Amino acid sequence: MTGDGIGFSEISDVYRNERQSKTLTRLPVNFYSKADEHLQKLREEHCAAILIPNNPGSMMLWDQISKLDKRLQHIYDIRERKIALAALDRMVGAPQPDNMTKRDKALYDRLVETLSAFRNLSESHECQPPPTASEPMPEPEKILQTTVTDTEPPGGAEPEENIVVHVLEDIPAFVSLKNTYNLKKDDMVTLPGQFAKLLSAKGKVRIVGG
Numbered sequence: 001m002t003g004d005g006i007g008f009s010e011i012s013d014v015y016r017n018e019r020q021s022k023t024l025t026r027l028p029v030n031f032y033s034k035a036d037e038h039l040q041k042l043r044e045e046h047c048a049a050i051l052i053p054n055n056p057g058s059m060m061l062w063d064q065i066s067k068l069d070k071r072l073q074h075i076y077d078i079r080e081r082k083i084a085l086a087a088l089d090r091m092v093g094a095p096q097p098d099n100m101t102k103r104d105k106a107l108y109d110r111l112v113e114t115l116s117a118f119r120n121l122s123e124s125h126e127c128q129p130p131p132t133a134s135e136p137m138p139e140p141e142k143i144l145q146t147t148v149t150d151t152e153p154p155g156g157a158e159p160e161e162n163i164v165v166h167v168l169e170d171i172p173a174f175v176s177l178k179n180t181y182n183l184k185k186d187d188m189v190t191l192p193g194q195f196a197k198l199l200s201a202k203g204k205v206r207i208v209g210g
Helices: 008-020 031-049 056-090 102-126 140-151 193-201
Strands: 162-167 188-192 205-209
Touching: 008 031, 008 056, 031 056, 056 102, 102 162, 102 188, 162 193, 188 193, 193 205
Parallel strands: none
Antiparallel strands: 162 188, 162 205
């Protein structure tokens, strides 16, 4: 493919370069969206090809679609692994990595925020002084009762799971018990688990993490 388009050759080059480099490589402009557009175009061509009896082109298209889809998934996996390691390095003062796309930067910022919050929480617990003689240690039964009351939602229901997803296409607005969602392609958002899993099963989003 020539010009600004993304095709099999360009996706294969990105996959090879990303696999060989220890750091994030510079992606072509709008790589993710253009790669998805190319893959969608191939799927449409395949749907038309299978309507023609004994058409050998349909198998060739399906083979190309399978290869491209696997390479794109590998690119996602490799870059997400590098971003996760970079977020850990940030905790010890390392600068943020170069060559991040909008999607990559959103994931990186979310991971750094989560790690920072967790570490601050751990440090605050470690710094609490032990109880003095005038402040006796609460009885085990009271500790257990307080913990359950504070962490369990009313009625003893399970707490709702939140999942980070990458939106693969525009999704019409929908409403949960707490929020209204209007998701656009390439957004990185946190959704309640039931919505994230349902949209993932329909191929609307890609689950990044919990």
